[in-house]
Amino acid sequence: MNTPNPTDKPDLTDATAHAGAAHLIEQSLGHLYSAALRTAALHHLADHLAGGPRTAAELARLTGTEAAFLRRCLRYLASREIFREDGNGAFHLTPAAQFLRAGVPGSLRDAVLMFTDEIFVRSSSALDHTVRTGTPGFPTVFGAPFFAYLQGDAAARELFDTGMAAFSEPLDDLVAGAYPFPDRGTVVDVGGGRGGLLRRVLLRHPGLSGVLLDQAPALADHVLGESALAGRWRAEPGDFFASVPDGGDVYVLKHVLHDWDDEAAVRILSACRRGLAPGGTVLVVDSVPAPDNAPHPGKALDVAMMTIVTGKERGPKDLDVLFARAGLRRTRILPTPTFASIVEAVAA
Template identity: 50%
Template sequence: MSGAQTPEFQLLEQSVGYFYSAALRAAALLNIADHLAGSAKKPDELAESAGVHGPYLHRLLRFLATRDVFAEDDAGRFHLTPSAELLRTDAPRSMRSAVLMLTDQVFWKPAELLDETVRAGATRFEEVFPAPFFDWLAQDEQAGDAFHFGMAAMSDSENRRIAADYDFSGCSKLVDVGGGQGGFLVEVLRKSPDLHGVLFDEEHVLAQHRLGEVRHSGGCEAVIGDFFSAVPPGADAYVLKRILHDWDDEESTRILARCREAMDPDARVLVIDAVIPAGNEPHPGKALDMLLMTSLSGKERTKAEFEAVFAGAGLSVTRVIPTSTPLSIVEGERESG
């Protein structure tokens, strides 16, 4: 066993893993990928165009290159890699905003209190910020924009594939509950031009909606509301993408109950979230679950846990549909009686 494979080395490497997140954030904030677009550069040349310190930039990029974000050639020039390309602000489906969201202080600072979170069995977010997570986003414009644009960027990498993985052909009206800027609904409408789409969310979120990106015969609209109170009635399908994982079981049951109240007998609810598999294999949902645990009240769920919150709202899970992304579609219908 080499030194780099020993349990001791693995623990030490994992202990400084937070510097990878910090380095990604720094590269995104400094727009390093933009300055490398078109040609490779040596650190001093790149530092001059980016307005930063050359030797320190070299150390940053050398570290990121160990994870295939940027690459250094034999002449000492740094190049964009496929991952680094996604840090460009003008890249198709850029992930820069997603990186900035996931490394924002609303997630970073509460993570420091993970031990206290585990002791208490609840987020310590309000020990760091003066309001619960979503209330704070509504109060702090910078934090709110970072979150909503970041979520849109993260979702853009998966929306088209998920929309293609479900058959919406029997659906004439769809409500995207808590749909944010509407990226997923736009992809569904592109696939199903006769479908009428309703983007449902709070007013400050809908101010940035993207429904204008699509023109189709079925029409679409943005409707302001609170999914804890009521959702628009009369749709064939109610989509909740990356919504329930933000909330604990009681709150998730309330959201689903509002959907059930709005549903016609033959309507469906489609919860799009990670479904945590059994075993100890890596899964993106397991990492995101730590973020949810420290900053929000929610969690990533197993199939059995989804079945429990569905049942609490008078719904039953009919099937779980894997997608070509880390997310699955948990389909449900109203329980009879």
Template identity: 45%
Template structure:
């Protein structure tokens, strides 16, 4: 018998799961992940391994279902099952805890939320109609829905902050910011990126611009940023703050179709003096179609928004049509790249 052929008489011999079966069970893995996060299982394991009975008693869950779900997630590398029957967090599962720097708990709760589950279910119809699954499920566009749903809006903003925790440092380390001037972060969320920029570059001042309900809970109220950053609420399709020396658009253009990107970029250009610079911080897909990790977020755009991930050539076309000249594309250690453009 070949060593590569499983021995049917050996209990632990089995064929590995095929990529097809892994995809088929994808929604099950996501639902199991959400369940343990909702019940706080990762937080209960912060101080070390516990038995399933102990975890169940402390979380208000039932031991047998909990064991079976943890067994599945241990196969995905998030938990470790010890010989004595206890479970512990694996290194890759530490980010599921609520109390760790860079916690991904909010991101897990967002992307396993009903908003995204129902949107994904609609991809079948999106292929036929072009309409996003989100629009079909909820009856209005994604950001309009967030505007009328405060709890989901807060979850979205918190999840975006969690996803970019640690990423902002990688982005900032990939670009030489000026010693002085004003940085305007357009649609900058709660200001995580701008806070890092100002902290690392004490000669800069900044303006955080986003929806009023978003910037209310901003991150610029630290003592070391006192009098160096201000917050302004508004609509990126109406007008953005004028007079900045450097403008940032991080993970914004991929949310929108080309015509809306042109509206955003034209509005930003209107606020800028010739020679001022714009940094578009977004994933950049290879021109030749080789695999890239941003292909998965592109499907998120397909099912929730009318946006898309783009190639450098597609970005350059949008920039040229709205009054910018693309200077260079800088890779970063993160998923995103930096497209540096100048107002002409």
């Protein structure tokens, strides 16, 4: 490894540089922020604050934790606008902390537990390996590719399925409402997990029917059992690399393409293209990061993807290349109020 030897010698002791130094140190401790979020989620701190503010001592009694240490964790989270401490030492929920509550619509607690689990944490510790080799760190750390590992570990699979369902739920109704689905026809939710998005689409559009395609363990815990959807959907276990159900008017790939490298993504899109009914559309629902320096959740997800799997978050030009190879053509991108966008493509 070559060590650069720059000729410029900036004065890093200058007073104006101190703010940058403080920022760098804080960012280097970012792993502690994830650990603090996980602690809050595990001990249901947001749930205990749902009825009103409590001190760290009160929360410690409710959670079986040490008050002094819990307060230090809460103070750190409050500095990031997760909880707020008042002048009397009581902690309040913030808008962000509301999403840590369990069992409420839109809860992200299970997603936080997934993203802060050792599956992600230990893989991210191998980021240097990923950058040096161009391969994910997960197989090096855990001994198997990510999805193969999930097939052999029921607890990890449950964590992933539950976490992804929570991660996706806030987006499901937004997609169902933002995209102009046809009045009639069939929507195929490719790799749709438990069917949260398909459920929202079918509830909003009573003239549509649906197919939920995924592996059997995810389908077993589907959320499509309510009476309003009776007779309007079917579950189909399968491999979206090989084929997808034929004749769909809309094929939806939500948080699917970003799991895979370009070659695999083209195979998935090509399967959808072969099954597509005349005049049909393919929708890719993924993060589409901004090309500039502006913060965007997709940029963090992109790094997570390369440490876990071979996928990535793609911009419009990247997607256009994939679409062209699969016989598709991008027609528009519809943003949503969340981190993801709806990218529409039709037969080329």
